[in-house]
Amino acid sequence: MNQHADIRIAHSACPHDCPSTCALDVEVIDGRTIGRVHGAKGNAYTAGVICAKVARYSERIHHPERLKKPLVRAGAKGEGKWKEASWEAALDLVAEKLIAAEEKHGSETVWPYFYAGTMGLVQRDSIERLRHAKRYSGFFSTICTNLAWTGYVMGTGRLAGPDPREMAKSDCVVIWGTNAVATQVNVMTHAVKARKERGAKIVVVDIYDNATMKQADIGLILKPGTDGALACAVMHVLFRDGLADRDYLARYTDDPHGLEAHLQTRTPEWAAAITGLSVEEIEAFAHLVGTTKRTFFRLGYGFARQRNGSVNMHAAASIAAVTGCWQYEGGGAFHNNGAIYRLDKGLLEGAGMSDPNIRHLDQSQIGPVLTGDPVALRNGPPVTALLIQNTNPANVAPEQRLVKQGFLRDDLFACVHEQFMTDTAELADVVLPATMFMEHDDIYKGGGHQYLMLGPKLVDPPEGPRTNLFVIEELARRLGVADRPGFGLSEREHIDHMLAREGYGTFETLRNDRWLDVQPDFETAHYIRGFGHPDGKFRFRPQWDGGFAPNKPPKSVGTLGPYEQLPEFPDHVDLIEVADDAHPFRLATSPARSFLNSTFTETPGSKKREGRPELLIHPDDAARLGVADGGRIEVGNRRGEVVLHAKLFDGVKRGVVIAEGIWPNSAHERGEGINVLTGADAAAPYGGAAFHDNRVWLRAVF
Numbered sequence: 001m002n003q004h005a006d007i008r009i010a011h012s013a014c015p016h017d018c019p020s021t022c023a024l025d026v027e028v029i030d031g032r033t034i035g036r037v038h039g040a041k042g043n044a045y046t047a048g049v050i051c052a053k054v055a056r057y058s059e060r061i062h063h064p065e066r067l068k069k070p071l072v073r074a075g076a077k078g079e080g081k082w083k084e085a086s087w088e089a090a091l092d093l094v095a096e097k098l099i100a101a102e103e104k105h106g107s108e109t110v111w112p113y114f115y116a117g118t119m120g121l122v123q124r125d126s127i128e129r130l131r132h133a134k135r136y137s138g139f140f141s142t143i144c145t146n147l148a149w150t151g152y153v154m155g156t157g158r159l160a161g162p163d164p165r166e167m168a169k170s171d172c173v174v175i176w177g178t179n180a181v182a183t184q185v186n187v188m189t190h191a192v193k194a195r196k197e198r199g200a201k202i203v204v205v206d207i208y209d210n211a212t213m214k215q216a217d218i219g220l221i222l223k224p225g226t227d228g229a230l231a232c233a234v235m236h237v238l239f240r241d242g243l244a245d246r247d248y249l250a251r252y253t254d255d256p257h258g259l260e261a262h263l264q265t266r267t268p269e270w271a272a273a274i275t276g277l278s279v280e281e282i283e284a285f286a287h288l289v290g291t292t293k294r295t296f297f298r299l300g301y302g303f304a305r306q307r308n309g310s311v312n313m314h315a316a317a318s319i320a321a322v323t324g325c326w327q328y329e330g331g332g333a334f335h336n337n338g339a340i341y342r343l344d345k346g347l348l349e350g351a352g353m354s355d356p357n358i359r360h361l362d363q364s365q366i367g368p369v370l371t372g373d374p375v376a377l378r379n380g381p382p383v384t385a386l387l388i389q390n391t392n393p394a395n396v397a398p399e400q401r402l403v404k405q406g407f408l409r410d411d412l413f414a415c416v417h418e419q420f421m422t423d424t425a426e427l428a429d430v431v432l433p434a435t436m437f438m439e440h441d442d443i444y445k446g447g448g449h450q451y452l453m454l455g456p457k458l459v460d461p462p463e464g465p466r467t468n469l470f471v472i473e474e475l476a477r478r479l480g481v482a483d484r485p486g487f488g489l490s491e492r493e494h495i496d497h498m499l500a501r502e503g504y505g506t507f508e509t510l511r512n513d514r515w516l517d518v519q520p521d522f523e524t525a526h527y528i529r530g531f532g533h534p535d536g537k538f539r540f541r542p543q544w545d546g547g548f549a550p551n552k553p554p555k556s557v558g559t560l561g562p563y564e565q566l567p568e569f570p571d572h573v574d575l576i577e578v579a580d581d582a583h584p585f586r587l588a589t590s591p592a593r594s595f596l597n598s599t600f601t602e603t604p605g606s607k608k609r610e611g612r613p614e615l616l617i618h619p620d621d622a623a624r625l626g627v628a629d630g631g632r633i634e635v636g637n638r639r640g641e642v643v644l645h646a647k648l649f650d651g652v653k654r655g656v657v658i659a660e661g662i663w664p665n666s667a668h669e670r671g672e673g674i675n676v677l678t679g680a681d682a683a684a685p686y687g688g689a690a691f692h693d694n695r696v697w698l699r700a701v702f
Contacts, residue, residue, distance in 0.1 A: 005029050011040070011514050013455045014054055015437040016596050017116035017144070019301075019336065019448025020184045022046045022054065023515055026438065032459050034058045034438060043515060044165055045449040051185045052605075053594055059603040060436070067418060067425075067433035068464035077408050078427050087432075087466065087474075094387070094430055095478035097413040098134075101385035107135040108359055110385040115143065115363065117390030117599065120442030120455060121345060121498070122491045123468040127389055129350030130472050133481035137383065138360035140553055140687065143397070145336075147688035148177075148304035150549040151313025152335040154542035155321070157532025159550045161334035162296065162326075163519050164449050168193040169330035170296040172288060174203045176316055177227065178300020181211035182593035184448055187298055188215065194330070201288060205230070206302065207588055207692070208616065208658050209651025220285060223653050224586050224692055225306045226275040229572035231315035233271030234286040235322050236263040243290030245324030252527070253321050254537040255569075262569040274572055276653045290323055294330035305588070305692035307561070307683045308575040314542055315570035321538040326526050336447045338550060339532075340518055343445070343452075344501045347486045348494050360554050364689040365680045367399040370406020378556065386414040387475075389434075389468050392598045394424040395673055396662055398680040398689050401640050417471050420602050423665045423673070433465040440467045441491035441507075443498070450519035454495075454510045467491070540569055544685045553686055561684030575684065577695040583637055585621075585657050588692035589674050592661025601664050613668055615644040616658040617698075622648050625700055632669075632701040635659075637694060640676035643669050643701055657698070 007029050014022040023043035027035030037057045041048035070090035075081030085093070101109050112131045118124050131139065153159050167173050167190035180187035192215070194200035204216035205227070213219040222230060238244045239260045249256035268282040275282075289295045297320050303313040317333045325331035346352065359378040361369050368376035369383055377383070397403050407414060407427035416428040425431045439461040444453045469491055476482040489497070492507045499505055504516055523529055530536025533548075544566040545559050553560060567573055579586055591597075594606035601607065615633055627633050629648040634641055635657070644659060652658060665673040678691050 006031065007035065010458045012438060012458060013444045013453035014050070015118040015120050015442065015444060015455060016054070016599060017119060018184055018596065019446065020046070020186045021119065021444050021446035021448065021451070021453065022050045022186065023451070023453060024050065026458060028458055034061050034459060040514070043451065045186055045446070045451060047186065047189050049185055049189045053596065053600045053603070056603065056605045059605055060600065061438060063602060065420060065602065066462065066465070067420060067431065068462055069433060071431040073429045080426060082431070090430055090432060091471070091474050091478060094415045095475055098385050098387070098479065101413060105381040105384055108137045109381045109383060110134065110136040110387070111361060111383045112136055112139060112387045113363070113366065113391065113393065114139070114389045115141065115391035118437060118442070119444055120437065121343070121444070122348065122442050122494050123440060124390055125345060125349050126469050126472045127387070129348065129486045130476055130481070132350040132353035133476065133484045134479060135355055135358055138358050138554065140360040140362050140557060141551065142362055142364045142682070142687040143689045144301065145304055146551050146686050147306070147309035147683055148301050148313050148335060149551060150686050151303060151310035152299065152317055153549055154310065154314050154544070154547055155317045155538050156527065157539070157548065159335070159339040160337050160520070160525065162332040162525050164334055164337070165190060166330045167191050167296050167298065168197070169294065170194045170200050171198055171294040171330065172201045172203065172292040172296070174205065174289065174295060174297045175212060176205040176297060176299050177302030178298070179206065179210045179212045179591060180300070181215065183591050186448070188212070203285065203288065207652070207656065208590070210590070211593060218285065218288070220277060220281060221651065221653060223274070223276045224588050224656060225308055225312070225576035226572060227303065227312035228308065228315040228570060229271040229274040230277065230282065231312070231319055232263055232266035232570055232572065233268045233282050234289065234319055235259070235570070236266045237268065237283060237286035238290045238322050239263060241287070241290065243287070244322050248324030248327065249322065252531065252538055254535070254539050255541050259540040259569055266571070289319060293325055294328045295323065295325045296330055297333040299333060299335045302692065304688055305690060306576055307690045307693050308573050309683065309688065309690070310685060311566060311571065311573050318540055318570045321540070327528070329522065332526055337450055338445070338447055340450060340520055341445045341452060342502045343498045345498065347497055350484065350486050352485055356554065356556070360557050362557070362682060362687060364398055364687065365682070366393050366397050367402030367406060367680055370409065370412065371402050384411055384413065386412065388414065388416045388424060389471070392422040392424045394427055395422065395598045395665055396675065398675055398678040398691070399639055400665070400673060400675040402680070417468065419465070422598065432471060435461045435465045435467050439465070441495065443495045450517055452504065452516040452518055454507070454514065456511055549686050551686065559685050560682035560687045563685035566684055576693050579655060579695050583695035583697050585655055585696050585698055587635065587657050587659065587677060587694040587696045589659050589662070589678065590692065595661045598662050598664065601662070610661055613644050613659065613661070613663045613674070614647040616647050616649040616652060616660070618652050618654050619648045619650055621654055622646055625698055627700045634699050634701045635677060635696050637677055637696045639679065640672065642672055642674060642676050657696070
């Protein structure tokens with residue numbers, strides 16, 4: 001670095017799909033170049049710590065392969081031949097194609113498709129305003145949160161919980177269903193602080209010996225999809241051994257006597273046979289949480305990746321109600337704080353233009369949708385035009401072969417607004433270059449904490465990339481809806497509008513303050529005045545069919561999956577893909593430490609640290625199959641097959657294999673990624689994609 005360079009520290013917030021939403025201090029060099037990125041020490045949740053991939057963000061924002069010019073397909077679909085176009089010409093073409101599709105099949109033939117490539121409200125959600133104004137098909141988001149959110153709220157009645165910073169005041173922190181070291185590093189900051197300052201025990205419950213479990217005092221390695229069995233056995237022991245807080249149960253829960261009777265047969269021996277844990281491990285865990293009042297259950301998104309994930313999440317959260325640990329600072333069960341933010345996005349999303357009669361299509365079922373499945377299409381017209389922002393479905397969506405087959409249809413037009421030439425962009429007809437978060441203004445909510453944070457523009461983008469808002473505004477103008485409510489406003493105007501409606505100040509006041517702490521008081525956060533259901537009770541008996549959830553399907557979609565099989569009380573339910581003779585292994589596609597979904601797979605530092613696509617397999621299983629460490633191994637099921645390199649690893653149960661990370665499809669030797677193997681069937685009760693719930697066969701490849 002030039003020793004005479006002008007370096008200033010600017011402030012932002014991480015936009016990526018991670019509950020930590022870290023507050024950032026960013027080195028800006030000579031007003032135009034990003035240097036090192038640091039966690040903000042003054043933010044009580046970030047506490048100066050961020051993940052290594054974001055610390056190296058200069059690799060990404062200044063990457064030589066960033067998209068910088070609009071591109072129009074010049075050869076066959078997926079062939080990789082492009083011609084550059086001006087922004088005016090490219091947007092004119094997109095508008096022309098959307099209008100033509102609508103004239104032929106009606107407005108619902110167009111499907112705006114987006115997700116969490118940025119968690120910034122303006123850049124992520126403005127596409128909804130265009131959707132409503134044009135009456136395009138609705139987008140029901142299911143790919144990440146639904147199963148976990150639904151299970152948690154079925155118990156608590158509200159998507160909120162204890163202040164996450166209270167982990168540092170706990171005597172026992174249970175990290176369940178999240179590899180926090182890899183996916184939300186600040187959980188570890190506060191858990192480790194509790195251990196150092198209070199002697200707290202850290203318990204990790206997961207399906208393999210990952211980086212988080214290596215930091216645990218007690219590690220419990222389960223078979224995938226068996227969390228509910230463990231939770232039930234723990235509660236059985238609590239009731240059996242007098243460790244249940246009966247006074248709390250009587251005051252705060254709906255049917256403790258029914259739960260206790262139900263759990264009579266859910267013994268540690270019963271759970272051991274299901275989970276693969278020993279009776280001794282289950283008993284010890286139960287006694288630890290039963291005798292430690294300040295136990296903080298940090299429940300993660302691993303629950304959202306199993307077909308029975310809602311049941312498992314609800315069961316795990318129920319333990320906190322049986323022990324009564326909600327009553328104590330440093331106690332309770334936390335998943336996400338989404339309900340505490342009172343931001344009205346009605347104008348931003350164009351909610352006033354919404355028509356309930358317009359169909360909604362399931363995000364996770366893009367493969368069946370694009371290949372004409374009438375159920376996935378809600379018996380409506382085919383999707384013949386896609387506008388895609390902030391996501392990479394050709395790589396990250398289930399049933400990848402169907403997704404690619406759909407994109408290759410001659411009658412489908414796809415416009416992709418992206419930062420790099422992703423697997424999805426390669427299949428598009430028009431590719432538009434997008435800005436990154438330090439190149440535009442936006443506002444962020446932290447699901448894993450309680451801060452509302454601003455991410456102001458820090459540097460100009462290179463010549464070419466434009467913001468998501470720019471694309472939506474320009475298309476609105478060409479499509480004849482730019483005069484509708486919400487259009488014509490800048491990022492700052494949208495932010496000012498949302499802040500002002502809730503008395504949160506303005507863009508400028510938030511820029512000066514950097515963040516706003518909206519954590520509710522202790523009694524609200526810990527449900528001391530009652531849980532979020534009308535009767536104020538934690539529900540051991542959830543209303544699976546029709547009950548409240550933060551992302552409940554619209555009436556036109558209704559309850560999903562085999563919801564009639566969901567249990568009356570917490571339980572283990574085999575809605576998972578159970579291994580069988582033809583598919584003797586269970587596959588989970590867990591997050592890699594240096595990637596974030598399909599983001600950071602392009603940066604040199606992350607690629608070097610991850611190496612290559614590998615399959616973690618128990619040495620005994622590998623020996624039986626004749627697979628050596630590093631050897632090629634084919635993994636398959638009825639959806640397809642892929643080849644990976646075996647990595648012998650004794651930190652999994654026999655019969656369980658792990659493929660970490662969503663590598664680009666091109667990183668695999670046959671050009672197909674791991675989501676060839678994952679299913680798009682809707683999970684009960686309100687949908688979701690079960691990425692960690694796949695039965696597969698394995699065979700050595702020589």
